[in-house]
Amino acid sequence: METRHKILLLDDEPDLLExxxxxxxxxxxxxEIFTATSGPRAMALLEAHPFRLFICDLKLPKMDGLQVLSxxxxxxxxxxxxxxxxxxxxxxxxxxxxxxxxxxxxKPSSDQETRMFLECIESLLGRETEEAGFRGVQSKSLVDLIxxxxxxxxxxxxxxxxxxxxxxxxxxxxxxxxxxxxxxxGEEAFRKILAWKAGSFEILPPExxxxxxxxKSCNALLLETAQALDESAGAEPTPGxxxxxxxxxxxxxxxxxxxEFVLAFGEAAGGxxxxxxxxxxxxxxxxxxxxxxxxxxxxxxxxRAGPLEQIIGLGLQRHVALAACGDARLCIGWRxxxxxxxxxxRMKKVLATWS
Amino acid sequence: xxxxxxxSRAAPPPLRMPSGCFTVDRDGAIVVSTLPSDFPEAFVRExxxxxxxxxxxxxxxxxxxxxxxxxxxxxxxxxxELRGGxxxxxxPVTLISPARSAGDRIP
Numbered sequence: 106m107e108t109r110h111k112i113l114l115l116d117d118e119p120d121l122l123e124x125x126x127x128x129x130x131x132x133x134x135x136x137e138i139f140t141a142t143s144g145p146r147a148m149a150l151l152e153a154h155p156f157r158l159f160i161c162d163l164k165l166p167k168m169d170g171l172q173v174l175s176x177x178x179x180x181x182x183x184x185x186x187x188x189x190x191x192x193x194x195x196x197x198x199x200x201x202x203x204x205x206x207x208x209x210x211x212k213p214s215s216d217q218e219t220r221m222f223l224e225c226i227e228s229l230l231g232r233e234t235e236e237a238g239f240r241g242v243q244s245k246s247l248v249d250l251i252x253x254x255x256x257x258x259x260x261x262x263x264x265x266x267x268x269x270x271x272x273x274x275x276x277x278x279x280x281x282x283x284x285x286x287x288x289x290x291g292e293e294a295f296r297k298i299l300a301w302k303a304g305s306f307e308i309l310p311p312e313x314x315x316x317x318x319x320x321k322s323c324n325a326l327l328l329e330t331a332q333a334l335d336e337s338a339g340a341e342p343t344p345g346x347x348x349x350x351x352x353x354x355x356x357x358x359x360x361x362x363x364x365e366f367v368l369a370f371g372e373a374a375g376g377x378x379x380x381x382x383x384x385x386x387x388x389x390x391x392x393x394x395x396x397x398x399x400x401x402x403x404x405x406x407x408x409r410a411g412p413l414e415q416i417i418g419l420g421l422q423r424h425v426a427l428a429a430c431g432d433a434r435l436c437i438g439w440r441x442x443x444x445x446x447x448x449x450x451r452m453k454k455v456l457a458t459w460s
Numbered sequence: 461x462x463x464x465x466x467x468s469r470a471a472p473p474p475l476r477m478p479s480g481c482f483t484v485d486r487d488g489a490i491v492v493s494t495l496p497s498d499f500p501e502a503f504v505r506e507x508x509x510x511x512x513x514x515x516x517x518x519x520x521x522x523x524x525x526x527x528x529x530x531x532x533x534x535x536x537x538x539x540x541e542l543r544g545g546x547x548x549x550x551x552p553v554t555l556i557s558p559a560r561s562a563g564d565r566i567p
Contacts, residue, residue, distance in 0.1 A: 117471050163473060163474055164471040164472065164473050164474070165471050166471040169471075169472075169473075169474040169475075170474060171474045172474075192473050192474075194473075194476070195554045196476060196477055196534070196552045196554055197473075197474065197476075198554075199533075199534060199552075199553055199554045200477070200533060200534030200552075200553075203532075203533025203534050203553070204533065389520070389521040389522065390521050390522075390523060392521070393517050393518055393520075393521040393523065396517060397514050397517070397518075400510050400513070400514065401510065401514075401530050404506065404507065404510050405532050405535075407503070407506065408475070408477075408503060408507075408532075408535065409474065409475060409534075410477060410532035410533065410534050410535035411532045411533020411534035411535065411553075412532065412533045413530070413531075413532055414531040414532065414533065415530075415531045416528070416529070416530050416531070417528070417529040417530075417531075418514075418518060418523070418525040418527070418528050418529075419525060419526060419527040419528075419529070420518075420523060420524055420525045420526065421524065421526065422524075423523075425523065425525075445527070445529055449529075449531070
C-alpha cells in the first residue's frame with residue numbers, strides 16, 4: 106500500500122490553518138495534513154509522527170518561527186522545511202535560509218501565487234531525501250550531467266560550485282575542451298571536479314575561443330575518472346578497519362601556506378581532549394578556544410542570529426580563526442600578513458575539506 | 461469567538477537583527493549606542509560582556525587580539541578592543557549584501 110506523506114502546518118491563526126489544510130489536502134499526492142497553533146504543540150507532533158514536510162509561520166506567540174525552526178533543523182535534519190509568512194523582509198529571508206530551510210514563501214495573495222506555492226510543495230514532497238546530487242537535478246550525478254551535454258552535442262560552459270570551491274568545464278559541440286579548478290586545468294582539473302559529490306551548477310554560454318587542453322574523448326575521460334574514483338573509494342577503510350588518524354589531517358592543514366598552528370578538539374583530536382601542532386603550550390589557548398566557541402554559540406541562540414559560522418580574531422602577531430565542524434572544533438592560527446577576509450576564505454576551504 | 465478575536469493580540473514578528481554600533485567601557489557600561497531602540501538593551505550588554513571577556517581571556521592566553529569578528533548565519537559582529545572596553549559593530553547579513561557591512565574597513 107502506498108504511504109501518504111505527512112505535512113505539519115504551524116500558524117497561530119486557526120482560520121488560515123483550516124484554509125491551508127484544505128488546499129494542501131487536494132495536492133495530487135494526497136498528503137495527510139496535521140496542524141498546530143504553537144511551537145510547543147508542533148514539537149510534540151513532530152515527536153509523535155514521521156513528517157515529510159514542516160510548514161511554519163514566522164510570527165508566533167511566545168516561541169517565534171525562527172526559534173522553532175532552529176530546533177527543528179537541529180533535531181530533524183532530514184525533514185523538509187518551508188516558511189510561509191506575511192513578513193516580507195530580506196533580513197528574515199536570509200536568516201531563514203541560513204538555518205537550512207528549503208523554501209521561504211510569502212503567503213500567497215492571488216490564485217496564481219497559490220498555484221505556484223502548491224506546485225512547489227508537491228515537488229518538495231516528491232523529492233528524495235538523499236542529499237547527494239547537484240541542486241536542480243537532485244538525483245543526477247555530475248557524470249550524468251556531462252554525458253547529457255556531450256550526447257546532445259551541446260556547447261556550453263558548466264560552472265560548478267562545491268562550498269568554497271568553484272570549477273568550470275568547457276564543452277564545445279559535445280566535446281570536452283577544458284576544465285579548471287583550484288589553480289589546475291585540463292584533465293587534472295576535470296578529475297578533481299568529478300570527485301565532488303554534491304554542489305550546485307549553472308550552464309553559462311559557450312566560449313568557442315577558449316583554448317583546448319583536453320584531447321581525450323568525453324567517454325574515455327569519464328570512464329578513466331570513474332575507474333580512478335572507484336579505486337580511491339575501494340582504498341577507503343571499511344567499518345572494520347581503522348580510519349586514518351585525525352592527527353594526520355591536522356598535519357595536512359598545518360602544512361598549508363600561511364598556517365602558523367592548528368588546534369583541534371572533539372572528534373578531531375584523535376581520542377584526546379585536544380590535539381595541537383605548532384604550539385608550545387597549547388593548554389591555555391585550548392581553554393580560551395573552548396570558552397569562546399561555547400560563549401558565542403550561546404549568544405547566537407539567544408539572539409536567534411543563525412548558526413555560528415566562524416570567529417576570527419585579529420592580532421598584531423598572528424590571526425586566529427575558530428569554527429565547529431560536526432563534532433570537531435578547529436582553531437587555526439594564520440600569519441599576520443593575511444587580511445580578515447582572506448582568513449575567512451581560507452578557513453572556509455579548510456572546513457570544506459574537513460567535512 | 462468574535463470577542464476572542466477582537467481582544468487577541470497578533471503575534472509580533474521575530475526580533476530583527478540590528479544594524480549599528482555601540483561602545484562598552486572596561487566596566488561593562490554602555491557609553492554610546494546607535495542601535496535601534498527596539499533592540500533589547502539586555503542583549504547589547506550581553507554582547508558587550510562576551511566581547512570584553514573574550515579579549516581579556518585571549519590576552520591572558522598570550523594571544524592579544526585587537527579585533528574580533530563573529531560570523532553568524534544572520535548577523536556579523538565586529539568588535540575592536542578599546543583599552544579594556546570595546547567598540548562593537550552589528551550588521552545583519554542579507555542575501556543581497558552578505559559581505560560588506562558596518563565595521564568593514566574602507567580600502
